[in-house]
Amino acid sequence: MALDKWLTGEDKVFVFDIDGVLIDVGEKVKAVLKELKLNENLDPRKLDVVNRQKFWRLFLSEKYARYDKPRIIGIELLKDRLNKGKVVIVTGRPETLKQLTLEELLKWNIPIHKLTFIFRRKRDRRRDVDFKIEAIANLGNVVEVHDDAEEFLKKVKEIFPKIKLYLHFDDKFIEY
Incomplete structure (x- = not known):
């Protein structure tokens, strides 16, 4: 489904990373x-x-x-946000891992059919920070971002100061 058709004006958008947020790596x-x-x-x-x-x-x-394990706190937050708006997964994982990733998430009872995924394209060699910033900028109406990379969240805060940010680590998260 195209993002422009899926996201309509008033939809709140919640962005989640995979590694370090939904998956314990x-x-x-x-x-x-x-x-x-x-x-x-x-x-x-x-x-x-x-x-x-x-x-x-x-x-x-x-x-x-x-070695991937479900990160329960991240999964619970994602499921909670599904009741509040649209959830978009923005991951630095390459498209070549898409099928494997979807199978993992399904195995952990994550309703992948309710999510939109943005994977890194095959030859995209940009840093995660740059790739993810561009993805978020193209979404519109993003209200929250959940990630485990402080450098990325710092950059999001500079560019999009109104977005709520959550830094994930160990078995917890903090508002950034």
Whole structure:
């Protein structure tokens, strides 16, 4: 369904990320770091360029999907927001992971038929922040954004100061 047909004037739009919000990727991060023979407690965002590229290539592959776990608090928030407006999933995951991702979400009783998904296109090499900012700008009437990346939420706050922002981490979230 086209976004312009799906979203009409007064619809409130709630945006959710997948990794770190709906899915707990803690074990996946450790498994990828281990395969790269790196300390499992490292923050992938702080890796050097070469290791960061290797990390994301593995992290965003089907091979490591078995480590994905449902993040209950994020899923409960998403289901609550479905009663208040439209929910759009904006994820840095590539389109090549779409089918696998939908199967995971269905397995955890997330009503995917009530959601709209925006995945990263195949050759889109932009940083997550830039990709997601553009996606949100094209939605209109966004009232909330749920993400686990503070850098992204900071940028959203600069550009869209009226949007409520929620930073997700561990088993909790805070208003940002």
